[in-house]
Amino acid sequence: xxxxxxxxxxxxxxxxxxxxxxxxxxxxxNMPDFIENRVKAERIxxxxxxxxxxxxxxxxxGKLYDLSKQETKAIHDYEWKLELDNAFAVKRYxxxxxxxxxIVS
Numbered sequence: 409x410x411x412x413x414x415x416x417x418x419x420x421x422x423x424x425x426x427x428x429x430x431x432x433x434x435x436x437x438n439m440p441d442f443i444e445n446r447v448k449a450e451r452i453x454x455x456x457x458x459x460x461x462x463x464x465x466x467x468x469x470g471k472l473y474d475l476s477k478q479e480t481k482a483i484h485d486y487e488w489k490l491e492l493d494n495a496f497a498v499k500r501y502x503x504x505x506x507x508x509x510x511i512v513s
Contacts, residue, residue, distance in 0.1 A: 411510040418502045418511065422494045429494065433487050445472045462488065 412418050415426075423429055427443055434442025449468035453460040462484065470480035505511075 409508045409510065410506075411512055412501060412505070414511050414513040416498075418498055418505070419495050420498050421491075422496060423490075429487065429490050432490055433483060436486060437483055439473070445469060448472065 415421070421429065423432070427447075430443045430446045433446070434440060439445075446465075446469060449465050449472055450460075452468050453464055466480050466484040466487075469475070469483065470477070473479075475483070
């Protein structure tokens with residue numbers, strides 16, 4: 409059994425780092441401090457040492473900005489779209505995956 413990190417090992421981003429992706433989200437929604445708050449939202453969840461999802465992160469983003477559920481979902485969905493648009497397989501590793509391997513993020 410082997411373990412692989414999902415991002416930067418199995419999947420790359422055409423845009424480079426997540427911060428570049430967050431910058432695009434912030435620009436799209438006219439939120440100049442989005443990078444800092446997006447990172448802060450994720451750190452809040454990491455600090456409680458509990459597994460979390462993108463939805464959990466965006467719940468925190470919504471709280472930080474005092475957004476409605478609809479506004480929060482729109483920003484979440486846009487980030488997800490950008491992730492999908494920017495993702496590519498790192499063939500060197502992704503082609504070697506087996507059913508016994510573990511993928512972590």
